[in-house]
Amino acid sequence: MSYPAGAGQAERWFGDCFGGLPGGVWLAPGRANLIGEHTDYNQGWVLPFALDLGVRVAASRRDDGVLAIASRQSPGPPAELPLASLAPGAVTGWAAYPAGVAWALREAGHPLAGGASLAVDADLPQGAGLSSSAALECATALALAGLYGLGLPRPELATLTWRAENDFVGVPSGIMDQSASLLCQAGHALLLDCRSGETTAVPLDPAAAGLALLIIDTGARHALGDGRYAQRRAECDRAAAALGVSSLREVTSLAVVAGLADPVLRRRARHVITENGRVAETVALLTGGDLAGVGAVLRASHVSLRDDFEVSWPEADVAVDAATAAGALGARMMGGGFGGSALALVPAGQRAVSAAVTAEFARRGWPPPGFIQAVPSAGARRLR
Numbered sequence: 001m002s003y004p005a006g007a008g009q010a011e012r013w014f015g016d017c018f019g020g021l022p023g024g025v026w027l028a029p030g031r032a033n034l035i036g037e038h039t040d041y042n043q044g045w046v047l048p049f050a051l052d053l054g055v056r057v058a059a060s061r062r063d064d065g066v067l068a069i070a071s072r073q074s075p076g077p078p079a080e081l082p083l084a085s086l087a088p089g090a091v092t093g094w095a096a097y098p099a100g101v102a103w104a105l106r107e108a109g110h111p112l113a114g115g116a117s118l119a120v121d122a123d124l125p126q127g128a129g130l131s132s133s134a135a136l137e138c139a140t141a142l143a144l145a146g147l148y149g150l151g152l153p154r155p156e157l158a159t160l161t162w163r164a165e166n167d168f169v170g171v172p173s174g175i176m177d178q179s180a181s182l183l184c185q186a187g188h189a190l191l192l193d194c195r196s197g198e199t200t201a202v203p204l205d206p207a208a209a210g211l212a213l214l215i216i217d218t219g220a221r222h223a224l225g226d227g228r229y230a231q232r233r234a235e236c237d238r239a240a241a242a243l244g245v246s247s248l249r250e251v252t253s254l255a256v257v258a259g260l261a262d263p264v265l266r267r268r269a270r271h272v273i274t275e276n277g278r279v280a281e282t283v284a285l286l287t288g289g290d291l292a293g294v295g296a297v298l299r300a301s302h303v304s305l306r307d308d309f310e311v312s313w314p315e316a317d318v319a320v321d322a323a324t325a326a327g328a329l330g331a332r333m334m335g336g337g338f339g340g341s342a343l344a345l346v347p348a349g350q351r352a353v354s355a356a357v358t359a360e361f362a363r364r365g366w367p368p369p370g371f372i373q374a375v376p377s378a379g380a381r382r383l384r
C-alpha cells in the first residue's frame with residue numbers, strides 16, 4: 001500500500017509528540033489567486049485555486065479537555081491549552097490559529113468536550129502570501145470535525161475558520177483563502193461569489209494549453225495585521241458609504257465612481273469595480289478555452305493593484321516587469337499586498353522567465369526569489 005502524500009510523515013510526527021498512532025490525518029492546501037484581489041470583503045468575486053502544497057494535521061481525541069498542539073516547523077514542546085480557557089486574545093503566535101478554530105467551533109455549539117492532540121506539519125512557505133494560516137485553520141477544522149463526527153458542510157467550515165482568523169486571532173481577512181482551501185477541485189479554479197457564497201468550478205489546466213502558472217516568492221514578508229490591509233478595507237467601506245451602497249459590489253459604473261470627491265476613495269473603488277470585471281472576463285476566457293488570453297488581464301490587474309489600490313511592493317513590480325519582458329504572457333502581484341508572491345503565466349518548460357527575474361533581483365542586490373510551479377489541485381481532505 002502506498003502512503004498518500006505526506007501522511008506518513010505527519011503520522012510519525014504525531015508519534016514523536018504524543019506517542020502512538022493518530023486517529024486520522026487531514027490535509028488542507030494553500031492557495032494561489034488567479035484573479036479577484038481585494039474583492040472578497042467588498043462582496044465581489046474571486047477566482048483562486050488550491051496548490052499541491054499545504055498543511056497536514058495528524059490528530060486524536062483526548063479526554064481531559066485540553067487542546068495540545070505541536071508543529072514540526074516550530075520546535076518546542078506541544079502547547080497545552082485548556083479548551084475552557086480559549087478566548088480572543090488569550091493565545092498568541094501560530095498556535096492561535098488552531099486554537100481559534102476550536103474556539104469558533106465551541107461558539108457555534110460544538111464544544112469538543114474531551115479536547116484533541118494535533119501534530120502539524122507543513123510544506124507551504126510561511127508569509128509568502130500562499131495562505132499558510134488559512135491552510136492551518138482548515139486542516140484543524142477538518143481534523144476536529146472528523147474526530148468528533150460533526151458532519152459540518154464545507155461552506156460552514158469556511159465561515160467558522162474565517163471567524164477564527166477574524167475574531168480570535170484578530171486578523172481582518174476576507175473569506176477567500178479559507179473557501180479556496182476547503183472548496184477547490186483539482187484542475188479547476190473556484191469562482192466564488194462572496195455575497196451569496198455561490199461557487200462554480202472553472203476548468204484551469206495550464207499544461208493542456210502548453211502553459212504554466214509560476215509563483216514567484218519575492219522574499220518580502222507581509223503581515224495582514226500590520227494595519228495597511230485594514231486601512232484598505234476601511235477605505236472601501238467609506239467609498240461604498242459615500243456612494244450610498246452597502247458594498248462596492250453594488251457598483252458597476254465607472255462614471256458613478258468618478259463622482260466620488262475624495263481622489264483616494266475614487267482610486268480604491270475603481271480598482272474594486274474593474275477587478276470584479278476582470279474576474280468575469282477571466283472566467284469567460286477560461287470557459288472559452290483561451291488561457292493565453294488571461295495574460296493581458298493579469299497585467300491589467302497588477303497595474304490596478306499598483307496604481308489604484310496601492311498595495312504592490314517594489315519586489316513585486318520588478319518581478320512582474322522582468323517576467324513580462326522575458327516572455328510571460330502576463331503577471332501580477334498576488335494576495336493582500338505589501339509582500340509575498342507574484343503569479344506569472346508563462347510558456348511551459350522554459351526557464352527564461354525565472355532566470356530573468358533572478359538576474360534582475362541579483363542586479364539590485366536583493367536575495368534570490370523562490371519559484372513554485374502552481375498546479376491547480378484538490379481542496380482539503382482526509383488522507384488517512
Ligand code: GLA
Pocket residue numbers: 036037038039040041173174175176177224335336337
Ligand atoms: C488576503 C486575505 C484575503 C483577500 C486577499 C486580497 O489574502 O486573506 O481575504 O482579501 O488578501 O485579495
